[in-house]
Amino acid sequence: MKVYIAGIDGYLGWPLAQCLAARGHEIAGGDCLLRRRWVTEMGSHSAIPIAPMRERQAAFEKHFGGFTYREGNVQNYAFVKEAFRAFQPDAIVHLAECPSAPYSMIDVHHAVWTQTNNIVSTLNILFAMRDVCPQAHLVKLGTMGEYGTPNLDIPEGSFEIEYRGRTETLPFPRQAGSWYHLSKVHDSHNVAFACKIWGLRSTDIMQGVVFGTRIDEMGDDPRLLTRLDFDEGFGTVINRYCCQAVIGHPLTPFGQGQQRRGFLPLRDSMQCMTLAIENPPGAGEYRVFNQFEEVYNVTELAHKVRAAGEELGLDVKVRRIENPRLEMEEHYYNPDHEHLLDLGYQPTPVDGELHVMLADLMEHRARIEEKRNVLIPAIRWDGTRQRSQFLSEE
Amino acid sequence: MKVYIAGIDGYLGWPLAQCLAARGHEIAGGDCLLRRRWVTEMGSHSAIPIAPMRERQAAFEKHFGGFTYREGNVQNYAFVKEAFRAFQPDAIVHLAECPSAPYSMIDVHHAVWTQTNNIVSTLNILFAMRDVCPQAHLVKLGTMGEYGTPNLDIPEGSFEIEYRGRTETLPFPRQAGSWYHLSKVHDSHNVAFACKIWGLRSTDIMQGVVFGTRIDEMGDDPRLLTRLDFDEGFGTVINRYCCQAVIGHPLTPFGQGQQRRGFLPLRDSMQCMTLAIENPPGAGEYRVFNQFEEVYNVTELAHKVRAAGEELGLDVKVRRIENPRLEMEEHYYNPDHEHLLDLGYQPTPVDGELHVMLADLMEHRARIEEKRNVLIPAIRWDGTRQRSQFLSEE
Numbered sequence: 001m002k003v004y005i006a007g008i009d010g011y012l013g014w015p016l017a018q019c020l021a022a023r024g025h026e027i028a029g030g031d032c033l034l035r036r037r038w039v040t041e042m043g044s045h046s047a048i049p050i051a052p053m054r055e056r057q058a059a060f061e062k063h064f065g066g067f068t069y070r071e072g073n074v075q076n077y078a079f080v081k082e083a084f085r086a087f088q089p090d091a092i093v094h095l096a097e098c099p100s101a102p103y104s105m106i107d108v109h110h111a112v113w114t115q116t117n118n119i120v121s122t123l124n125i126l127f128a129m130r131d132v133c134p135q136a137h138l139v140k141l142g143t144m145g146e147y148g149t150p151n152l153d154i155p156e157g158s159f160e161i162e163y164r165g166r167t168e169t170l171p172f173p174r175q176a177g178s179w180y181h182l183s184k185v186h187d188s189h190n191v192a193f194a195c196k197i198w199g200l201r202s203t204d205i206m207q208g209v210v211f212g213t214r215i216d217e218m219g220d221d222p223r224l225l226t227r228l229d230f231d232e233g234f235g236t237v238i239n240r241y242c243c244q245a246v247i248g249h250p251l252t253p254f255g256q257g258q259q260r261r262g263f264l265p266l267r268d269s270m271q272c273m274t275l276a277i278e279n280p281p282g283a284g285e286y287r288v289f290n291q292f293e294e295v296y297n298v299t300e301l302a303h304k305v306r307a308a309g310e311e312l313g314l315d316v317k318v319r320r321i322e323n324p325r326l327e328m329e330e331h332y333y334n335p336d337h338e339h340l341l342d343l344g345y346q347p348t349p350v351d352g353e354l355h356v357m358l359a360d361l362m363e364h365r366a367r368i369e370e371k372r373n374v375l376i377p378a379i380r381w382d383g384t385r386q387r388s389q390f391l392s393e394e
Numbered sequence: 395m396k397v398y399i400a401g402i403d404g405y406l407g408w409p410l411a412q413c414l415a416a417r418g419h420e421i422a423g424g425d426c427l428l429r430r431r432w433v434t435e436m437g438s439h440s441a442i443p444i445a446p447m448r449e450r451q452a453a454f455e456k457h458f459g460g461f462t463y464r465e466g467n468v469q470n471y472a473f474v475k476e477a478f479r480a481f482q483p484d485a486i487v488h489l490a491e492c493p494s495a496p497y498s499m500i501d502v503h504h505a506v507w508t509q510t511n512n513i514v515s516t517l518n519i520l521f522a523m524r525d526v527c528p529q530a531h532l533v534k535l536g537t538m539g540e541y542g543t544p545n546l547d548i549p550e551g552s553f554e555i556e557y558r559g560r561t562e563t564l565p566f567p568r569q570a571g572s573w574y575h576l577s578k579v580h581d582s583h584n585v586a587f588a589c590k591i592w593g594l595r596s597t598d599i600m601q602g603v604v605f606g607t608r609i610d611e612m613g614d615d616p617r618l619l620t621r622l623d624f625d626e627g628f629g630t631v632i633n634r635y636c637c638q639a640v641i642g643h644p645l646t647p648f649g650q651g652q653q654r655r656g657f658l659p660l661r662d663s664m665q666c667m668t669l670a671i672e673n674p675p676g677a678g679e680y681r682v683f684n685q686f687e688e689v690y691n692v693t694e695l696a697h698k699v700r701a702a703g704e705e706l707g708l709d710v711k712v713r714r715i716e717n718p719r720l721e722m723e724e725h726y727y728n729p730d731h732e733h734l735l736d737l738g739y740q741p742t743p744v745d746g747e748l749h750v751m752l753a754d755l756m757e758h759r760a761r762i763e764e765k766r767n768v769l770i771p772a773i774r775w776d777g778t779r780q781r782s783q784f785l786s787e788e
Contacts, residue, residue, distance in 0.1 A: 077502050108471050108521035115517065116510050119580075123509065123573075127502035130777060151562040152555075161546075161555055166726075168545040173564040174583065179517075182587060186513070186580040189568065193576060197720045197775050326591045332560075381591050383524060 003277060004087055005029035006074050006125065007095030008067075009036070009053060011234075012141070012210065012269060014226045016093060018217040019270040020277070021064035028068035028087040030079070031096070035227070035234070038103060044231035044374045047243055047364050048213060051223040059223035074121040077128065084132040091277045092129065093139045096121050097187075101145070101178035102324070102379040103233040111179040118183035119190065126194040137280040138202040139273060140191055142184045144262050144292060144335065146206060148175030149328050154335035157204065157288025177327050178381070188288075195286035202285075203276040207269065208262030208292025211238030212353055213360040215267045226266075228361070230368060232324075232377035237298055238263065238305065240375065242354065243368045245309040245316045246361045249375055254388075255323030257299035260333035262292025265353040268345070275343045290337040293347040301350075308354035312362070322388040326381040397671060398481055399423035400468050400519065401489030402461075403430070403447055405628075406535070406604065406663060408620045410487060412611040413664040414671070415458035422462035422481040424473070425490070429621070429628070432497060438625035438768045441637055441758050442607060445617040453617035468515040471522070478526040485671045486523065487533045490515050491581075495539070495572035496718070496773040497627040505573040512577035513584065520588040531674040532596040533667060534585055536578045538656050538686060538729065540600060542569030543722050548729035551598065551682025571721050572775070582682075589680035596679075597670040601663065602656030602686025605632030606747055607754040609661045620660075622755070624762060626718075626771035631692055632657065632699065634769065636748065637762045639703040639710045640755045643769055648782070649717030651693035654727035656686025659747040662739070669737045684731040687741040695744075702748035706756070716782040720775040 003020050007013040008029025017027050033053065039045060051059070053069065060067055068087060072079035074096045084092070097118040098104070104114035122140065129136055147154045150173070160169045171192070174185040194200050218224040229235040230243035241251045264272070272291045281287040296304075302318045309316040323329065361368070378387045397414050401407040402423025411421050427447065433439060445453070447463065454461055462481060466473035468490040478486070491512040492498070498508035516534065523530055541548045544567070554563045565586070568579040588594050612618040623629040624637035635645045658666070666685045675681040690698075693712070700710040717723065755762070772781045 077506075108518065111521070112471075112514050112517050115513055115580075115584075119509055119513070120506050123506050124502065127505070150564060152557045152560045152564075159557065161557060163546045163553065163555060166546045170544060170546075170567040171569065173567050175565065176583065176587070179584075179587075182580075182583050185583055186509075186576075189570070189576050189579055190509075190573075193570070193573075198777070383592070 001090040002026045002087060003091045004089035005093045005095060007031055009033055010095055011227050013095040015215045016270055016273055017067060018064060018224060019215055019274060022217045030070050030072050030083055032071060032073040039229055039231060039234050042231040042233040044371045046227035047230055047361055047368050048225050048228045050225060050227045055223050059221050074124060075117060077124045080124045081128040081132060084128045088133055089136050091137045091139060092125060094125055095141055100233040101180045104178055104180035105379050105381055114180050115183045119186050122187045122190055129200055130198045134200060139276050140202055140204045142188055142204050142206045143181060144206045144208045145181040146174045146176050146185045146188060148177055149331040149333055151332050156290045156336050156339050192286045195284055199284040201281045201283055203281060204288045206288060206290045208264050209236045210264055210266055210269045211236060212266030213357045215270055231374040232379060238301055241302055241305040242357045242361050244375055245305055245314055246358060246365055247369050250317040250319040251302040251305060252319060252321045253298045253302050254321060256329035257320050258297050258330040260295050260297045262295050262335060264293040265348045268293055268348050272340050272345055275340060275345060279343050289339045290335050291340060292337055295333055304351060305354055308351060308358055312358055320391045322391060324377045324380040324388055395484040396420045396481060397485045398483035399487045399489060401425055403427055404489055405621050407489040409609045409664055410667055411461060412458060412618060413609055413668060416611045424464050424466050424477055426465060426467040433623055433625060433628050436625040436627040438765045440621035441624055441755055441762050442619050442622045444621045449617050453615050468518060469511060471518045474518045475522040475526060478522045482527060483530050485531045485533060486519060488519055489535055494627040495574045498572055498574035499773050499775055508574050509577045513580050516581045516584055523594055524592045528594060533670050534596055534598045536582055536598050536600045537575060538600045538602045539575040540568045540570050540579045540582060542571055543725045543727055545726050550684045550730050550733050586680045589678055593678040595675045595677055597675060597681045597683060600682060600684045602658050603630045604658060604660055604663045605630060606660030607751045609664055625768040626773060632695055635696055635699040636751045636755050638769055639699055639708055640752060640759055641763050644711040644713035645696040645699060646713060646715045647692045647696050648715060650723035651714050652691050652724040654689050654691045656689050656729060658687040659742045662687055662742050666734050666739055669734060669739060673737050683733045684729050685734060686731055689727055698745060699748055702745060702752055706752055714785045716785060718771045718774040718782050
């Protein structure tokens with residue numbers, strides 16, 4: 001299949017290109033390299049050094065036979081339309097959004113930028129599909145965070161309900177917890193509408209929190225490695241824990257530390273997106289997958305990282321810090337995730353993956369140590385900016 | 395109370411300023427006069443001539459004692475923040491969005507513009523409230539169209555449901571039918587979130603389709619009159635029917651003509667917004683009102699306009715045309731609207747209001763006749779642009 005990856009330079013986009021090319025798919029992609037700039041803006045850098053796009057292209061050419069790359073911004077409709085016209089994709093994977101809740105919470109300008117960037121990029125892709133490749137399949141990355149933490153089971157996208165004696169299948173209500181997460185809610189509504197009125201087909205992936213440093217396809221070529229962020233904006237929780245562990249910094253669950261979320265290793269994210277791409281929905285179908293390996297609470301995960309670290313000879317402490325977010329810290333959480341299992345998803349156990357990650361990151365202690373100050377969050381949901389303090393343990 | 399009206403030059407904003415000032419409230423407002431430009435872009439003009447803002451200000455000064463006006467764009471955060479800082483409002487009524495479904499469906503640029511304009515304006519207002527007047531009450535105009543036409547009763551904003559043996563109160567799922575309506579859904583999610591994290595208070599009004607030419611406060615000063623559009627972008631259905639009736643053009647329900655919606659006269663919209671403003675919610679409360687007088691189907695309304703027209707000596711025909719929209723043409727529709735009735739809303743009967751409207755519009759036959767060609771829609775939901783044909787009646 002011909003797969004276009006919007007955001008091919010990113011944490012997920014770059015390994016996905018390799019994973020799909022290794023399976024014989026033809027790849028094209030675009031990026032405007034914003035992720036590199038956002039992390040610089042956060043005062044940080046990737047723990048794992050990443051190659052410039054030109055070197056990435058050379059390595060990809062050597063190992064997988066090349067891909068078509070054009071630098072450009074998905075906020076520019078002409079760029080998107082021309083990319084699709086030239087490549088005529090069978091599938092489009094949209095990874096070109098700004099993926100950070102804290103970044104969107106910095107101030108009005110970051111909130112506006114995150115929402116407009118994400119919404120406009122998706123609208124541009126939908127219109128370009130309609131006009132250029134209406135049979136293509138859009139694989140759109142959403143987030144499990146769209147649902148929030150309701151006191152109900154969370155179905156995959158929609159549910160049948162009875163209300164005052166009548167029955168209907170409706171989208172499951174969304175209660176997202178940041179301007180970023182809300183941008184994904186807005187996208188979901190927009191994508192569903194485009195499928196309905198134009199007969200487009202889409203898989204909208206409500207993805208859990210991804211962690212991990214590698215997929216097998218990267219082998220030992222450092223140019224194929226993907227980034228690993230540990231700043232408060234772009235470092236997700238397990239990735240930050242692992243960076244903390246390797247430099248002897250305590251792992252820092254927020255608040256009560258009982259927040260439950262769905263998580264999955266990077267290699268599972270690749271496996272699931274591949275399953276979605278290779279099993280497209282029908283014309284007009286808007287399909288939602290809840291994509292995660294298992295639900296964990298963030299303290300439980302800290303203990304898993306500690307255990308994996310101790311096996312590698314690391315001395316790991318866990319210390320809770322003030323929660324910069326406004327979120328429930330103890331809550332019911334029971335989301336479905338059957339659709340991908342039905343397609344054959346084989347979950348990777350978390351513990352082994354943590355071992356691989358820590359071993360990878362131990363090689364880059366100095367880079368993490370250099371930016372040690374980004375490991376404690378300061379962007380608060382109330383609009384202030386102030387580093388979280390450690391909480392005293394009773 | 396001190397009430398700031400964003401969009402004070404518009405169809406609703408201008409009469410609202412008069413209505414509130416007549417009740418003794420202190421008014422300030424802003425506008426960038428975009429509505430005038432949009433209607434020009436649609437090749438049309440207001441059936442009722444409207445005065446330039448400077449003349450409007452002079453008339454307002456004479457009848458109600460003046461208001462503070464600054465021209466500016468609510469997409470500009472500095473403008474919004476300074477307006478609130480200078481005026482210190484108790485209530486903010488946000489009428490500064492682009493209110494047209496067909497306009498948003500023209501092409502990718504209009505879709506992107508409508509969504510970004512509407513979302514950014516609301517984000518700017520929320521952040522400016524947080525930073526300048528966190529005790530103020532935001533009265534935000536949404537639309538009944540956010541809900542779509544589910545096969546269930548529609549509650550006011552949220553509902554208690556049972557699902558797999560657990561119970562929770564959740565936002566009622568939204569299934570909007572245009573990029574414009576979706577922008578309002580996005581806004582609703584954003585406003586609810588701001589109330590939750592920052593303790594802001596808001597009334598989010600899911601308003602039905604407004605019709606009408608006047609409120610009593612306008613008296614006989616033509617400078618106080620508000621606009622009345624009849625083009626496909628900015629003319630709502632009853633307003634277009636009435637313009638069609640006075641020039642002998644058939645009234646044109648779309649498709650089967652059994653679409654059911656909530657409607658309300660302009661004077662009821664003013665009455666309801668006044669009730670919301672004068673009865674603010676508590677801090678942190680996000681309150682939703684479904685705001686309409688009654689549910690009608692669009693053919694039934696055409697017959698009401700015909701009957702009112704015949705009393706005035708007009709010969710009125712009703713002829714269905716191809717539906718440019720993609721929507722259900724026969725469906726269940728039973729939305730609640732108790733919250734405003736509980737606050738004392740006294741609905742105005744539709745038939746008398748139609749009589750007033752037709753009499754007002756008969757004075758402006760020549761202006762409507764001049765733009766007769768805008769009365770048949772051409773913007774189609776499938777992305778093409780082609781005038782609707784009359785349907786043959788069996």
